[in-house]
Amino acid sequence: MVNKLLKWLMCEKDASPDDIYEMKSVIELMCSDVMEEYVEACFEAGYKASSLKTMEYTLSEFLLAMESLAAQHGLDTGDLLQVSDRLKKTCFQRGPAARKQAKESFTKEAQMQKLGITEQPCPKDILKIFKKTYKLASALQKKMEGLDGIEAILALTPEQHNQIQACIAVLISTAFGGARVTMVKQLALSWLTVRAIGASCEYYLDPSVDADLLKKQQWSELAKRHIHHKVGALIKAYIEPFKELFEDNFDLLHNAETDKQLVLSNFDRQWRVFFKTKNKKFVRAIARIHEGMENGTMDKDGAIVALAEALHDVPQVDENFMHEALKYITVEKLKMFKDINQIYWRHLIAWMNYELWYTQAEKDFCGMDNPFKGKSWKAFVLQASADANNSPGIWEDRYAPEGTSRCTREQELARQQDDLSASDEDEDEDEARPGVGSSAAHAREAELQEAQEEEDREVEEEEEEEEEEDDDDDDEDQSYDGYNRKKGKKRARHNDRN
Numbered sequence: 138m139v140n141k142l143l144k145w146l147m148c149e150k151d152a153s154p155d156d157i158y159e160m161k162s163v164i165e166l167m168c169s170d171v172m173e174e175y176v177e178a179c180f181e182a183g184y185k186a187s188s189l190k191t192m193e194y195t196l197s198e199f200l201l202a203m204e205s206l207a208a209q210h211g212l213d214t215g216d217l218l219q220v221s222d223r224l225k226k227t228c229f230q231r232g233p234a235a236r237k238q239a240k241e242s243f244t245k246e247a248q249m250q251k252l253g254i255t256e257q258p259c260p261k262d263i264l265k266i267f268k269k270t271y272k273l274a275s276a277l278q279k280k281m282e283g284l285d286g287i288e289a290i291l292a293l294t295p296e297q298h299n300q301i302q303a304c305i306a307v308l309i310s311t312a313f314g315g316a317r318v319t320m321v322k323q324l325a326l327s328w329l330t331v332r333a334i335g336a337s338c339e340y341y342l343d344p345s346v347d348a349d350l351l352k353k354q355q356w357s358e359l360a361k362r363h364i365h366h367k368v369g370a371l372i373k374a375y376i377e378p379f380k381e382l383f384e385d386n387f388d389l390l391h392n393a394e395t396d397k398q399l400v401l402s403n404f405d406r407q408w409r410v411f412f413k414t415k416n417k418k419f420v421r422a423i424a425r426i427h428e429g430m431e432n433g434t435m436d437k438d439g440a441i442v443a444l445a446e447a448l449h450d451v452p453q454v455d456e457n458f459m460h461e462a463l464k465y466i467t468v469e470k471l472k473m474f475k476d477i478n479q480i481y482w483r484h485l486i487a488w489m490n491y492e493l494w495y496t497q498a499e500k501d502f503c504g505m506d507n508p509f510k511g512k513s514w515k516a517f518v519l520q521a522s523a524d525a526n527n528s529p530g531i532w533e534d535r536y537a538p539e540g541t542s543r544c545t546r547e548q549e550l551a552r553q554q555d556d557l558s559a560s561d562e563d564e565d566e567d568e569a570r571p572g573v574g575s576s577a578a579h580a581r582e583a584e585l586q587e588a589q590e591e592e593d594r595e596v597e598e599e600e601e602e603e604e605e606e607d608d609d610d611d612d613e614d615q616s617y618d619g620y621n622r623k624k625g626k627k628r629a630r631h632n633d634r635n
Contacts, residue, residue, distance in 0.1 A: 138195045139520065145175055160207060164215045167200060172220050176227075185242075189237040193228035194321040197221045245538055252485070253475025260489045263502035266473060267311050270466050271367060272491030274304035278374055286381030287441050295423055299414040301375060303462035306411065308368050309342070312458065312503050313360065315486030318459040318479060319352045322343055326376050327405040329369060340369020344526075346406075357523035367506050373408070380404050384389075386441050399445045411454045422447035452485070483525065487536035490521045497545050514543040 146152040146166055179189060203218040241247075245257065252258070272337040277297055281289040293301065309324065310316040323344070330341040342364050345356035383390065383401050390399040401407045413419065426443050429435025435443065459479040467474045493501055494509035494517045503508045509517045520530035542549060 138192050139199050142175060142196065145178065146171075149178070160210070161201070161212055164203070164207060164212065164217060167203075167220060168216050169220050169223065172196070172224065174184070177223075177606065183237075186231050186238045187242075189230050191237045192232040193224045197224035197228060200224070225623055240535060243481070243535075244580075245488065245540075248481060248485055248488070249477055256486065258489065260286050260492050260496075260498060262473070263311060263486070263489050264466060264500075266471060267308065267491045267503055269471055270304050271371070271634045273466075274301050274308070274369075277301040277304070278371055281374070281378060282401050284378070286378045286385060287437070287444055289378035290382065290444065291423070291427065302411050302414065302467070305372060305375065306459060306462045307466050308371075308503075309364075309450045309464075310482065311486065312342075312362055312364050312368075312489065312524075313344075314481075314521060314527075315483035316524075317352055317483070317526065318454075319458055320351075320526060322409065322411050322454045322458055323347045323350050324372075324410045325406060325408060326373075327411075328379065329372060331369065338366055338369070339449055340364050340366055340373075342369075344491075351526065353526055356526065358533065360524035360526070362524065363505065368503075378409070379408060382441065382448075383408070386445075387436055389441060390445055393442045393445075395442070395446060397446055397449050399442070399449055400594070408493070409453055411458060412451045413447070416451050419447050419451040422450075446548055460602045484536060484538075487521065487525065487532070488538040489523075490617055491517075491538055493539060494521075495542065495546055497547055 143152075143157050147154070147157065150166060152162070155298075156166065156231055166175055168206040176189065176193065179192065184192070184198065188334070198221075200217045200221040204214045204221065204453045206215070207214045209417065219256075249255070249257065277293060277300060280292045280297070284292055291408065297463070304323075306321050313320065325347065327346050328342050330342055330343060332339045332341070341361060343356075345361065346357075348354060348356040383399075383404055387400060393399060426435065426440050426447075427445075431436075460477075463477045463479060463482050467477050489502060492498075493507050494512065494514075497510050498507050501509075501511070508520060508629065512520065518533050522529045525536065526530060528535065541596055544552070
């Protein structure tokens with residue numbers, strides 16, 4: 138986002154490359170009027186409220202950091218603080234519109250369109266992704282089996298490390314409600330707990346160990362998840378060679394002639410599983426180690442120090458990590474989707490979790506017992522939101538798919554059956570009442586009513602026909618008794634005809 142701003146400054150404000158690389162010039166360029174113009178240009182370009190909100194927040198933080206750095210170098214910070222505050226304020230004001238827009242963007246139809254599928258997904262599709270992802274990771278991890286620390290790590294190329302890390306990230310995210318990258322990238326061995334159950338083991342992941350590093354800076358007790366034992370074993374097996382490299386070579390690394398701190402006092406807490414395996418410095422370092430060991434210019438101790446240095450320098454994964462991992466797995470390798478990103482994945486997992494609860498399936502899409510089976514709607518929302526590191530209200534409002542029912546399918550069918558039974562009982566009661574409820578009685582009553590109406594019409598017609606005969610009998614017609622006598626005569630004549 139900062140790069141886009143800098144490019145815009147060069148295109149629209151005639152900033153030169155030298156201006157962009159000169160902090161004083163950049164500070165002068167990023168005044169209040171210019172930043173307002175840039176935000177307006179993004180709005181005119183069709184940026185959605187959610188994108189503008191993210192952009193303004195990012196730029197606000199960038200300007201705040203620039204102000205601090207400029208102050209350290211004794212430079213005039215200009216309007217940086219005021220502009221940063223204004224951007225953050227407008228960012229928060231966009232919240233309601235951004236949430237509404239986001240909800241409209243993640244309907245079931247919108248998700249299917251993004252994924253490039255024509256039929257609604259189901260939990261079995263996610264289970265298929267889960268199983269095939271594990272298979273990919275397991276094949277890579279087997280290349281490391283039976284080797285010591287450095288040999289196991291070097292058994293995979295940087296690209297293969299990238300692939301197995303992508304697999305592990307997707308497996309974890311699937312179990313944790315489509316977990317945010319801010320959670321996944323902090324994965325450490327200290328999160329993993331192993332419990333021996335007879336001859337087998339159970340594995341649990343507890344991100345609350347590093348809750349202060351997560352987006353919400355907290356983690357629910359409900360989301361200390363029991364994960365599939367194969368996934369737990371895979372994570373442990375992948376991390377162990379790195380642990381062996383640092384812990385088994387403590388003295389060597391401690392005494393190494395380097396200004397870098399290669400010793401980790403608490404590997405389980407300090408070492409993060411995911412790092413930028415494609416980082417150019419890391420790739421070149423691995424290539425030098427391989428070359429040195431092959432041509433005899435580097436012994437094993439030298440290789441251990443060189444690898445520890447390379448791992449020390451390699452950056453942690455960034456915010457695009459989950460997007461790239463999901464795309465690699467679901468689009469490139471499995472070809473199940475045409476496109477994907479982390480936020481769509483998060484909404485998709487929320488939708489599929491709802492389907493697990495609604496159908497009350499026996500198993501979830503991670504090969505485990507369905508954690509939502511037997512839960513009420515409220516308990517389901519509590520668990521699903523905890524897994525996704527959301528509040529129940531936020532999860533229900535933003536992530537639950539449209540058209541959700543507060544009843545499981547089984548409960549809905551039971552209610553329908555109760556309604557039908559109640560309707561049948563009402564009909565039985567009607568039939569039990571005298572003159573009511575019998576179809577034959579209703580038909581006879583209708584027939585008699587129709588006959589009576591027909592008779593009345595015929596009488597009226599006869600009265601109209603005989604009006605001329607009665608014109609001369611005014612005295613009789615004007616009296617009440619005369620009227621009754623005349624009506625009686627007409628009724629009698631009608632009866633005689635019938």
